[in-house]
Amino acid sequence: LSSPGRALTPLSPQRLRAAVHYTVGRLCQDVAEDKQMQFSKQSVAAIAEMTFRQCETFAKDLEMFARHAKRSTITTEDVKLLARRSNSLLKYITQKSEELASSNMEQKEKKKKKSSVSKAGRTSGEQEATVSESEDSNMA
Amino acid sequence: SRPPLPPQETVERLLRLHFRDARSRVNGDAQLLMAELLTIFARGERGDTGQPGPRTLGLGGSPGPYPRARRDPTPAAIPAGPARSRAGLRWVLPPQPGPAGQALPAAAPQQPLPPAEAAARAVRQAQAEDLERVDIEHVEKVLPQLVRPK
Numbered sequence: 001l002s003s004p005g006r007a008l009t010p011l012s013p014q015r016l017r018a019a020v021h022y023t024v025g026r027l028c029q030d031v032a033e034d035k036q037m038q039f040s041k042q043s044v045a046a047i048a049e050m051t052f053r054q055c056e057t058f059a060k061d062l063e064m065f066a067r068h069a070k071r072s073t074i075t076t077e078d079v080k081l082l083a084r085r086s087n088s089l090l091k092y093i094t095q096k097s098e099e100l101a102s103s104n105m106e107q108k109e110k111k112k113k114k115s116s117v118s119k120a121g122r123t124s125g126e127q128e129a130t131v132s133e134s135e136d137s138n139m140a
Numbered sequence: 141s142r143p144p145l146p147p148q149e150t151v152e153r154l155l156r157l158h159f160r161d162a163r164s165r166v167n168g169d170a171q172l173l174m175a176e177l178l179t180i181f182a183r184g185e186r187g188d189t190g191q192p193g194p195r196t197l198g199l200g201g202s203p204g205p206y207p208r209a210r211r212d213p214t215p216a217a218i219p220a221g222p223a224r225s226r227a228g229l230r231w232v233l234p235p236q237p238g239p240a241g242q243a244l245p246a247a248a249p250q251q252p253l254p255p256a257e258a259a260a261r262a263v264r265q266a267q268a269e270d271l272e273r274v275d276i277e278h279v280e281k282v283l284p285q286l287v288r289p290k
Contacts, residue, residue, distance in 0.1 A: 011150075011153045013157055016150070016153060016154050016157055019146075019150060019154075020154070023146070023182065024182070024255045027182060027183065027255050027256045027259060028255075028259045030256070031256060031259040031260055031263060032263075032274075035260075035263045035267075036272075037263050037266060037267070037272055037273065037274055038272060038273040038274065039259070039262075039273070039274045040273060040274060040275045040276065042275065042276040043262060043274045043275055043276045043278065043279045045276075046276050046279040046280070046283075047255050047258050047259055047262070047279060048255070050253070050255065050258060050283060051182070051255045054252050054253075055154055055155070055158070055178075056157075056158040057252065058155070058174075058178075058252075059154070059155040059156075059157070059158035059159060060158055060159075060160070062155065062166070062170075062174075063159050063160060063161065063164050066164065067161075072161065072163045072164055072165065073164075073165045073166070073167050074155075074164065074165065074166040074167065074170050075167055075169070075170050076167075076169045076170050076173050078170065079170050079173040079174055079177060080173075082177065083177055085251060085252070089177070089180060089181065092176075092180060093173060093176065093177055093180075096172075096173055096176050097169075097173055100169050100172060100173065101169075104169070
């Protein structure tokens with residue numbers, strides 16, 4: 001997982017545009033198959049351009065939401081705000097966000113248990129061995 | 141099934157391209173969530189258009205546009221059934237196709253238009269003109285605010 005402060009190798013805007021174009025092309029292909037129609041290359045390019053611009057709007061909105069909360073790092077709360085325009089999208093995103101939060105909680109619970117075991121386990125050699133194995137796997 | 145999510149790093153790079161402040165970042169969970177949002181947004185009303193082969197269900201036949209996560213055992217919070225899904229689930233109401241040559245009403249400007257929805261509207265416009273191929277003018281007719289790509 002990327003951490004907020006890690007430096008990313010920059011991808012050129014052209015490559016990112018191409019990635020969006022590719023995805024939109026696949027979507028248009030699905031619509032074309034469904035409706036038994038064809039899309040000209042320019043029509044796909046036009047929809048891809050529109051989509052790329054919408055990503056810009058999303059990015060700027062997210063940045064504004066974070067800034068409004070006096071943060072420079074965008075969080076899931078900002079993403080949920082972005083999803084608010086559509087009821088079902090908001091429900092879906094909120095559900096996903098809750099799943100993420102609960103799996104994060106599980107991770108924290110596991111770490112707490114290990115650290116409390118290690119504190120109590122100085123008298124028990126077995127427990128210490130178990131703890132150090134788990135810590136090793138965490139560091140992998 | 142749900143289409144594959146874009147890689148998190150691509151999502152972050154795409155967003156960072158447009159940030160005004162060079163210090164703005166996206167944390168890991170937000171990257172994951174944005175990957176989900178973009179994937180679902182892109183397909184719009186159409187939901188699981190990634191299904192291979194002919195679909196036995198028509199548009200709106202699937203339970204709401206947004207798919208359930210397969211691994212999630214709890215019932216999805218998404219209302220089921222096309223009738224109930226109509227009201228709250230559209231990003232924008234799809235306009236009816238006009239006679240040949242007439243532009244369809246524009247999307248409400250404050251609502252983002254999913255690309256699959258834009259494609260579907262362009263198809264309806266081309267079909268209204270008795271054509272089998274969607275050309276750029278059909279896209280422009282359904283999206284008057286769109287400027288031709290350079």
